[in-house]
Amino acid sequence: xxxxxxxxxxxxxxxDVTAVGLLDEALTQxxxxxxxxxxxxxxxxxxxxxxxxxxxxxxDRGEDHGPLHGxxxxxxxxxxxxxxxxxxxxxxxxxxxxxYDATVVTRLRAAGAVIxxxxxxxxxxxxxxTENSAYGSSYNPWDITRxxxxxxxxxxxxxxxxxxxxxxxxxxxxxxxQPASLCGVVGMKPTYGTVSRxxxxxxxxxxxxxxxxxxxxxxxxxxxxxxWGHDPLDATSYPGELPDPGARLHAGVDGLRVGVVKELSGxxxxxxxxxxxxxxxxxxxxxxxEIIEVSLPSFEYALSAYxxxxxxxxxxxxxxxxxxxxxxxxxxxxxxxxxxxxxxxGFGPEPTRRILLGTYALSAGYYDAFYGQAQRVRSAIQEDxxxxxxxxxxxxxxxxPTVAFPAGARTADPLAMYLSDICTIPSNLSGHPAVSVPxxxxxxxxxxxxxxxxPALGETTMYQVAAExxxxxxxxxxxxxxxxxx
Amino acid sequence: xxxxxVIGIEVHVELATRSKMFCGCAVSFGEDPNTNTCxxxxxxxxxxxxxxxxxxxxxxxxxxxxxxxxxxxxxxxxKNYFYADLPKNYQISQFDIPVCVDGHLDIELDGETSRxxxxxxxxxxxxGKSTHVGDGGRIHSARATRxxxxxxxxxxxxxxxxxxxxxxxxxxxYAQELTSVVAELGVSDARLExxxxxxxANVSIRPDGDTDLGTKxxxxxxNSFRSLERAVEYEMARQVDLVETGGEVVQxxxxxxxxxxxxxxxxxxxxxxxxxxxxxxxLVPMVMDDQWVATIRSTIPELPAQRRARLxxxxxxxxxxxxxxxxxPQLRQIYEDTVGAGAPPRAAANWVVGDLxxxxxxxxxxxxxxxxxxxxxxxxxxxxGRVSTSAAKEVLEGVLGGEGSAxxxxxxxxxxQITDVSQLIAVVxxxxxxxxxxxxxxxxxxxxxxxxxxxxxxKATMGKADPxxxxxxxxxxxxx
Numbered sequence: 001x002x003x004x005x006x007x008x009x010x011x012x013x014x015x016d017v018t019a020v021g022l023l024d025e026a027l028t029q030x031x032x033x034x035x036x037x038x039x040x041x042x043x044x045x046x047x048x049x050x051x052x053x054x055x056x057x058x059x060d061r062g063e064d065h066g067p068l069h070g071x072x073x074x075x076x077x078x079x080x081x082x083x084x085x086x087x088x089x090x091x092x093x094x095x096x097x098x099x100y101d102a103t104v105v106t107r108l109r110a111a112g113a114v115i116x117x118x119x120x121x122x123x124x125x126x127x128x129x130t131e132n133s134a135y136g137s138s139y140n141p142w143d144i145t146r147x148x149x150x151x152x153x154x155x156x157x158x159x160x161x162x163x164x165x166x167x168x169x170x171x172x173x174x175x176x177x178q179p180a181s182l183c184g185v186v187g188m189k190p191t192y193g194t195v196s197r198x199x200x201x202x203x204x205x206x207x208x209x210x211x212x213x214x215x216x217x218x219x220x221x222x223x224x225x226x227x228w229g230h231d232p233l234d235a236t237s238y239p240g241e242l243p244d245p246g247a248r249l250h251a252g253v254d255g256l257r258v259g260v261v262k263e264l265s266g267x268x269x270x271x272x273x274x275x276x277x278x279x280x281x282x283x284x285x286x287x288x289x290e291i292i293e294v295s296l297p298s299f300e301y302a303l304s305a306y307x308x309x310x311x312x313x314x315x316x317x318x319x320x321x322x323x324x325x326x327x328x329x330x331x332x333x334x335x336x337x338x339x340x341x342x343x344x345x346g347f348g349p350e351p352t353r354r355i356l357l358g359t360y361a362l363s364a365g366y367y368d369a370f371y372g373q374a375q376r377v378r379s380a381i382q383e384d385x386x387x388x389x390x391x392x393x394x395x396x397x398x399x400x401p402t403v404a405f406p407a408g409a410r411t412a413d414p415l416a417m418y419l420s421d422i423c424t425i426p427s428n429l430s431g432h433p434a435v436s437v438p439x440x441x442x443x444x445x446x447x448x449x450x451x452x453x454x455p456a457l458g459e460t461t462m463y464q465v466a467a468e469x470x471x472x473x474x475x476x477x478x479x480x481x482x483x484x485x486x
Numbered sequence: 487x488x489x490x491x492v493i494g495i496e497v498h499v500e501l502a503t504r505s506k507m508f509c510g511c512a513v514s515f516g517e518d519p520n521t522n523t524c525x526x527x528x529x530x531x532x533x534x535x536x537x538x539x540x541x542x543x544x545x546x547x548x549x550x551x552x553x554x555x556x557x558x559x560x561x562x563x564x565k566n567y568f569y570a571d572l573p574k575n576y577q578i579s580q581f582d583i584p585v586c587v588d589g590h591l592d593i594e595l596d597g598e599t600s601r602x603x604x605x606x607x608x609x610x611x612x613x614g615k616s617t618h619v620g621d622g623g624r625i626h627s628a629r630a631t632r633x634x635x636x637x638x639x640x641x642x643x644x645x646x647x648x649x650x651x652x653x654x655x656x657x658x659x660y661a662q663e664l665t666s667v668v669a670e671l672g673v674s675d676a677r678l679e680x681x682x683x684x685x686x687a688n689v690s691i692r693p694d695g696d697t698d699l700g701t702k703x704x705x706x707x708x709n710s711f712r713s714l715e716r717a718v719e720y721e722m723a724r725q726v727d728l729v730e731t732g733g734e735v736v737q738x739x740x741x742x743x744x745x746x747x748x749x750x751x752x753x754x755x756x757x758x759x760x761x762x763x764x765x766x767x768x769l770v771p772m773v774m775d776d777q778w779v780a781t782i783r784s785t786i787p788e789l790p791a792q793r794r795a796r797l798x799x800x801x802x803x804x805x806x807x808x809x810x811x812x813x814x815p816q817l818r819q820i821y822e823d824t825v826g827a828g829a830p831p832r833a834a835a836n837w838v839v840g841d842l843x844x845x846x847x848x849x850x851x852x853x854x855x856x857x858x859x860x861x862x863x864x865x866x867x868x869x870x871g872r873v874s875t876s877a878a879k880e881v882l883e884g885v886l887g888g889e890g891s892a893x894x895x896x897x898x899x900x901x902x903q904i905t906d907v908s909q910l911i912a913v914v915x916x917x918x919x920x921x922x923x924x925x926x927x928x929x930x931x932x933x934x935x936x937x938x939x940x941x942x943x944x945k946a947t948m949g950k951a952d953p954x955x956x957x958x959x960x961x962x963x964x965x966x
Contacts, residue, residue, distance in 0.1 A: 080532045100525050199532040205767035235536045235769050316564050319575035320529045335570045362762035
């Protein structure tokens with residue numbers, strides 16, 4: 001039986017365990033696994049203990065802050081935490097202690113969550129393997145010679161081994177869903193604008209969205225409910241009413257129209273992944289869903305558009321790291337030399353590559369052919385999605401074309417790495433919600449993820465289908481870290 | 487060959503909103519460095535901008551006052567460049583869809599009115615302030631730079647004119663007129679010396695009669711209207727000189743040196759700088775609701791040009807109208823109230839522009855206590871001859887000192903002239919009677935003696951007679 005927020009909450013309220021006890025369980029898992037998977041950049045022992053003690057005291061007084069009360073939680077290290085080092089896995093922010101909490105952090109604290117620590121990521125969330133961290137790679141708990149996916153690899157790995165019962169990741173092109181898929185957990189990217197980005201260190205502002213990583217679908221809806229909602233500090237925050245995302249977790253899929261995306265299969269997809277996804281589609285059909293194959297031809301250009309839009313925005317977002325006000329400073333003769341030296345030394349190869357790409361794409365004379373064209377592709381993708389959702393309630397696909405790949409396998413070939421996000425990027429370009437649910441293991445005991453996509457604010461239906469996928473898949477396994485077990 | 491100058495002006499107006507453009511920090515000057523700052527205006531990781539509605543209302547007011555069209559949807563862009571006092575290393579500004587476009591401002595110089603086109607007015611944020619420490623404060627030799635981010639994120643409106651100005655004097659008048667419009671709207675302190683309004687000029691020359699534009703030079707650092715005029719004048723002459731001696735004007739930015747009264751080159755632009763503008767993804771397009779714009783339009787006060795025209799139409803000389811129009815709101819209100827109470831506009835304007843302005847200058851704070859009714863009463867006392875022009879100044883002093891209404895002060899201070907003719911005739915006759923020699927002198931042609939007799943009458947009435955009336959009466963009696 002895997003650990004979950006729901007179970008922990010029940011144990012806590014029945015008196016079987018205290019919040020401090022839950023924290024100790026999580027910290028024990030971390031101490032047993034960290035040397036092998038390196039999920040965390042910072043573990044906040046003192047802060048977490050204080051929060052857990054407060055959670056227990058509150059509960060003793062009858063103050064129950066809800067389903068996340070006393071739950072050990074991990075945060076991807078690109079969300080700022082007051083007084084707690086936040087680096088985005090970059091040398092340029094080494095030692096940086098933010099003076100404020102991100103809105104999601106404020107909301108989690110208000111909900112009684114106990115923040116265990118900050119998890120590893122690809123530097124500035126740029127990557128799909130958590131190998132681009134300035135502080136060392138993370139590894140997949142199912143096979144420590146393989147990557148956990150990325151960029152929220154630390155968050156996914158920590159939840160997978162139970163060092164936290166839930167975590168937040170950020171998803172710009174698949175950075176929540178793909179590592180969730182590779183680590184056998186549930187990862188969800190909400191509708192753009194529903195979760196505040198205030199305090200999220202920006203990678204590509206028009207694509208970034210924070211979302212939950214949990215072991216089960218129900219937990220995912222619980223965390224989403226706690227963190228989403230309008231935030232006056234984020235001008236792109238959606239001001240309207242939000243649905244109850246967990247309202248139909250037990251409604252089944254009878255009568256729902258489920259679209260299988262034709263473009264997300266074929267070359268480059270592992271056969272076991274395709275077989276597993278097809279089998280799940282078959283089961284959904286047996287459970288009463290109407291299966292319709294849909295074509296979204298613009299998906300062919302999604303990756304190219306993404307790799308112009310995201311670096312373009314990143315080139316401006318990362319301009320503020322200049323050594324003037326905070327973080328790393330490498331001295332120089334003049335201010336300009338200081339800035340250049342700081343940035344040259346402070347950024348790793350992937351942010352550097354993307355800053356250069358983005359700067360180029362925005363340059364006079366190239367703007368229209370690159371950035372302008374990418375925006376047109378983005379519109380075309382949104383239109384394709386719009387047409388598809390006239391026929392179906394949700395779209396499904398693999399989350400990742402492959403299971404976890406060996407560490408180092410794609411580091412020398414950025415284009416191969418970029419292909420890891422082929423299934424997830426379209427939902428970022430459209431701003432739609434999508435979730436990855438684990439549906440089983442391949443022959444090498446590596447998890448396979450199933451993606452459910454829905455139109456904007458379609459979280460309730462998305463989770464409805466995801467919950468049925470979870471039931472039908474019956475996936476209930478945890479990784480076993482051999483070296484530790486002995 | 488004779489040359490024509492083509493001048494365009496870019497104005498940066500710092501808005502006097504309570505909070506900054508994209509965060510809640512106070513807009514306030516003269517405080518300790520880096521006290522009005524927060525994650526957003528310091529560009530800390532993760533911080534986001536949220537637009538200030540009051541700032542948008544201010545730019546709409548400016549745009550509407552300049553007869554601009556308001557874009558139904560306006561978009562913010564990022565303008566990318568690295569500078570130590572620009573915390574994000576991009577400025578949130580506007581590019582192809584500014585809030586206001588295509589307006590104009592009429593200016594008057596030497597009795598001639600010219601319509602100067604306004605290309606656009608857009609919204610942006612100010613930068614922080616760098617102070618270079620050591621060796622005279624020059625950036626290249628400074629030992630260190632101090633950064634104050636209190637100004638970072640203060641809302642700025644940039645107003646770009648079309649190249650419609652043709653002389654340095656026109657450039658000055660345009661700047662003055664625009665400043666008075668902004669001040670009238672109350673959206674900015676509009677003080678040049680404090681930098682809350684700043685002018686850059688684009689200057690080029692071309693042979694008289696040509697329609698093509700020459701290579702333009704941008705000049706900066708003019709901190710008074712006079713220095714703007716001098717800098718443009720200098721720059722025109724420099725360019726003419728250069729071209730006439732076989733040189734070529736290069737596109738560049740030049741810095742005006744007030745003390746040596748020259749411009750010198752700051753940087754040469756090869757084409758235009760590449761700021762890599764793109765839509766600010768942290769903000770959504772601003773939708774300018776018609777109702778909202780209409781509400782702002784309805785709050786726009788009478789503008790200086792409209793006021794001058796109205797004053798001239800009411801009978802004032804154009805110079806008096808200009809001076810009155812530029813007077814403080816309190817003085818202008820007193821003028822309006824005085825005219826409203828029935829006083830003739832010219833007399834009211836003379837008092838307001840003259841004695842009241844002087845009185846206001848003397849008082850601290852610059853507030854003067856007189857109502858339109860009081861001033862109108864004083865004017866009517868003078869017009870009816872009951873108070874002499876010189877006594878009227880005393881009356882005014884009394885009114886300003888809180889001694890009562892104009893007539894009360896005149897009574898109390900015993901400044902009412904004898905206007906009763908029969909009473910005066912009696913005095914005149916007495917004087918003539920006791921001065922028979924004067925009468926005979928007059929009759930033999932010595933008309934200067936009238937002055938002596940008038941003086942005697944004034945003395946007898948202790949100065950309360952109207953000298954002009956006395957003069958007339960004395961002549962009348964002598965002629966009899």
